[in-house]
Amino acid sequence: MSAAKRRRVAVVGATGVAGQQFLVSLKNHPWFEVKRLAASERSAGKKFSDAIKDASSGATRWFCDEPCPKEFLSITVEHAEKLILDDIDIVFTAIESDAAKIVEPIYAARVPVVSTASAFRYEKDVPVFLPGVNIDHAALVAVQRKNRGWKGFVTPGPNCTTVGLVFSLKPLYERFGIGSVIMTSMQAVSGAGRSPGVLSFDILDNIVPYIPKEEEKVQTETQKILGKIDNGTILSAPFNVSCTCTRVNVIDGHTESVFVGLQNKASLQDVKNAWRDGYAEFLSLGLPSAPPELVHYTEEPFRPQPRLDRNMNDGMTTVIGRLREDNVLPNGIKYVLLSHNTKMGAAKGAVLTGEYLIKTGIIE
Amino acid sequence: MSAAKRRRVAVVGATGVAGQQFLVSLKNHPWFEVKRLAASERSAGKKFSDAIKDASSGATRWFCDEPCPKEFLSITVEHAEKLILDDIDIVFTAIESDAAKIVEPIYAARVPVVSTASAFRYEKDVPVFLPGVNIDHAALVAVQRKNRGWKGFVTPGPNCTTVGLVFSLKPLYERFGIGSVIMTSMQAVSGAGRSPGVLSFDILDNIVPYIPKEEEKVQTETQKILGKIDNGTILSAPFNVSCTCTRVNVIDGHTESVFVGLQNKASLQDVKNAWRDGYAEFLSLGLPSAPPELVHYTEEPFRPQPRLDRNMNDGMTTVIGRLREDNVLPNGIKYVLLSHNTKMGAAKGAVLTGEYLIKTGIIE
């Protein structure tokens, strides 16, 4: 099956923030056609326009900056557990992990599932794709199908904080090797979603220096995504990652202060060149949702800043700045990166992954 | 001269933010009596109450949470360059570095000068005291007097970002030795003062990942303050410090994410014990501005938070939390600390230093 054919898509969790971002990302998409929307039982049977209407106040619960694409408003929302898949080629899911554990296997039994949930992220036979980074992990798809007896498969995207970090590390790992990584994140409130989300009362004039489970996720996922396929399994990348993850009063865009020890000495210019050239092959694929650059290095001394840089290339580019030598880690460098947590870090990144899997033939 | 005697004090830069914080810190002080206030030529000759009145709007330019102590309102402000010192025992200065270069030598020629300015911070014969940390650096006072032919001396306090870091490191350095330090700061806007300060337009929904010269200051000062006196000079502490300093939208309180490699293995409990016991001798001095603890470790998982913890013990205690093992640095630990940048990190810290120098006889 070629990229020219339009795949029929279902979006599960369509009424939530991430689900709505899927809809925006899939509007007028050349390769995907949204055929079905699903959500929890509460929304099932309602038109999408009614499902996002708050009954008591009459307010529309639409959370994206872009308006809701009109073509989706009249689709009847289905119950996620009873979603009809007969005319569906791919499912995009944007639901809580507990719900994903229940419904994603049902879908994956029949079709590929590209997910933003963490439910299956740490399973041995489940690849966590990042575009341009680890397409070789597709070898796990056959393993997963065999293990689980599925016709489809499930592939969750990484945690939003992992995304920018791995994009910045991959070209360095490839060219110079990596000995260790120390990272402190300053994460946006949109990363916590809406239920419960982050109360203004808790974060205004404040920082919350702990996000449960986040540091473990980033550490584990970075090693997994940069790991090598060996005999049907992933060998985690052999360097340690140590993180402190904090929440700051920023709407969108995760900022990360990164210190990297390289295995081989590299000049700052070498590092910049690696970022400049590291994704040339992926970018040459010309995928519909791919930005002109996956990482962009800026020489502006006070950048990247979340409010000014998060929307570069519609939030699909990780912006890096402040590259300097570090004198603590061996062959150390340090830099600051910014990654849009709800664009490349969530739904639109998942759509790009979907395109990538089609282009490479992993989704037929 | 004993602590019992009240010293006569001049506050220079009294109309600015840090100067006003000196006034609040010196209100009803048992050891210090404010005799003179000085500021730039523009304020000279005015009553203090008039000097802080904005002529065009009639607004009072008073920036502390605490009201202005009434006893200072009627003092006539003198021109800093012409300050009369005949009846002054100590000068506290809170002025820009350029101005400090001019007037601090004039004062120091006659009396001790405890300063918040960085003008002399990096001079070889100038001690940078932090209470409870490096009173042995007082040996430089004689060197400085001899070098410069002064009767008094000048001692600037550290940069506000250095303060919390060194308070957290000192007990570890003493007990376990330190191999290296990596730190990312998230600094409050009050650290930038009022001219120009940080515009809301630049920091709202944002982070600025660069503060000019800040990282070099923290790195250099940490090594200097923890350095050893040897033959009339300071040997910088022999471990590297690597920082990234950022500005966040918090009013007061610098948060720092710290990774430390220890020279000797220590359990997390050992580290907590070091913090608990590390300042016992200093605290036993019972100085008027000293808090019950210089560092406080909290087991609360989401703390320290700037809005909730910065005012512990009136901003004189560095609050530490989230102690964990780090697997990157040798014998690594990581933690988050919070230090009030305009209390212990500025004027009130300088007053405490003044008390300390009196108690130890360095100021007679």
Place this chain on the structure above:
Amino acid sequence: MSAAKRRRVAVVGATGVAGQQFLVSLKNHPWFEVKRLAASERSAGKKFSDAIKDASSGATRWFCDEPCPKEFLSITVEHAEKLILDDIDIVFTAIESDAAKIVEPIYAARVPVVSTASAFRYEKDVPVFLPGVNIDHAALVAVQRKNRGWKGFVTPGPNCTTVGLVFSLKPLYERFGIGSVIMTSMQAVSGAGRSPGVLSFDILDNIVPYIPKEEEKVQTETQKILGKIDNGTILSAPFNVSCTCTRVNVIDGHTESVFVGLQNKASLQDVKNAWRDGYAEFLSLGLPSAPPELVHYTEEPFRPQPRLDRNMNDGMTTVIGRLREDNVLPNGIKYVLLSHNTKMGAAKGAVLTGEYLIKTGIIE
């Protein structure tokens, strides 16, 4: 029964934000002794210290700036619906309106109930007391007891937005009469509590110009509180109040822009005098929680500001500024006021009301 006797008090809803504020307000109270704490079934049977501990993260859910008074930590929390009243003289309640409808009548059947809930606020036989404003409404207590067959009674406090407005209006109404009031509020996020509260995502870099039911509450309550007792009922004050209520990104402190048409012409100085003198009689009672002033007029041109003024007299004083003539309303004046929504506007205001009712003999 005299003020000298210490009343035994139960606090219902003790684990929530407002309930915790009651505990802070009642710490070491000369007239009240906290004997019992109650909350929902989930907390019942636990020690208070355990009831405010988050099981999964181990975090302490304590929301006040002041630490939790130690004496309450070991009290066993009771189920609000089964609260034992045998040794209780007064109940303070801080619960949602739906829960209040169920339990407040149970308590009021036996003892006086001073509430922050709106459940009974609009009932004809229920007085809504504001200290210094409408003690004559106590005539309704007998009516309520007779109507409902209760030995005690219930008296809810006003909505937090009503509080500052009525404090500013009362002296004007008394001296000059009021023809009409137009008010726009800019309300703090703490007014929305914690469930659901206001998400940072919704209010950062933003204003929400609608708070459901708030405008109706303010309009109705203002007329009721300033109404006259006539033949066992309240005649609403005969002037119209028209409001727009908005939410802004401020933690504590409701700001209100007020335009008032007076019935009789008054100079700006007359108005300031009215505020200065309007509560002299109430203040002369010397109640334990009463501030030195219920309203304070500031001549500072840029004040009142929530962050700088909300804590005046521990949040018990309404701060007014910017008094000017208005040329739209007849005998018009306009001003800006600031009232602490969770101090005088909630629990501590309710405690002051309790003191007031004791002092005036309404609670025996």
Place this chain on the structure above:
Amino acid sequence: MSAAKRRRVAVVGATGVAGQQFLVSLKNHPWFEVKRLAASERSAGKKFSDAIKDASSGATRWFCDEPCPKEFLSITVEHAEKLILDDIDIVFTAIESDAAKIVEPIYAARVPVVSTASAFRYEKDVPVFLPGVNIDHAALVAVQRKNRGWKGFVTPGPNCTTVGLVFSLKPLYERFGIGSVIMTSMQAVSGAGRSPGVLSFDILDNIVPYIPKEEEKVQTETQKILGKIDNGTILSAPFNVSCTCTRVNVIDGHTESVFVGLQNKASLQDVKNAWRDGYAEFLSLGLPSAPPELVHYTEEPFRPQPRLDRNMNDGMTTVIGRLREDNVLPNGIKYVLLSHNTKMGAAKGAVLTGEYLIKTGIIE
């Protein structure tokens, strides 16, 4: 001269925030060609790309969300006082009022000047145009030319807070008449520009309830812009406007809570219809910078909100919501409006005015 001819334009104050917004608004403009840029002496003689480079840090001082149009980077900035006008048809100025008083007369002696400065706003022979509102005020141009002996003329735009208010009032004034207006504004920090601008320290977790001179400006300008031309002068609109103007912690977008007394009774639907239809004639002109609607009424109960609505039609549409009856003013209505203060409220609004003056032949 027809609209088809491209006018040659100079932008004065090009290095400042408003000047940069002019450049963004004039990029690829079908009617205007930017030929010259001018600024203060400090920037004169430098390429624009160098003039906006901070010498000490190397940072680019560019303040718009949109990148700087490349075609302007190589233009050499001229000194505003020595700007060459030989090849210029129109000057757009974006400078402080004091500077405008000096240079605008120099320019206006030769060519039309469309300004964002207030310098000439209150002169009797100076029209303050708002697109679609008062093109009849063009009669003042001839008066101004005669009075001052100028070949060109100067026309400043209104204060940014006036803009949204007048757009909302104009259709009501025309259809129903207006008796009085009461308005409370909640203004964004970008309205204060960058020097000095609003410090984060002053506005975080805060409201500043006073903006010097703002209220007088709004009151005077509203009456002037809605005034009638009579015998070569403007008779101010005969209704009173009473304002309280406050600053809130929002980046862009002024929110206004408006209460209007109409002369003739109108239903809420009548009012909505007036807004819907009130600018049909102007919109039919099809000016390049004109939005599809000058005012937009939303039925969403929680809107308009600055972060969600300020960018409607690139900030050129005033968004109105929450229309209700008001029971204080005669035939009273109340509503909330939102207007983008640095788009329609500043440079892009001025460009639209320029287009309007060309289309109507006032600029030939």
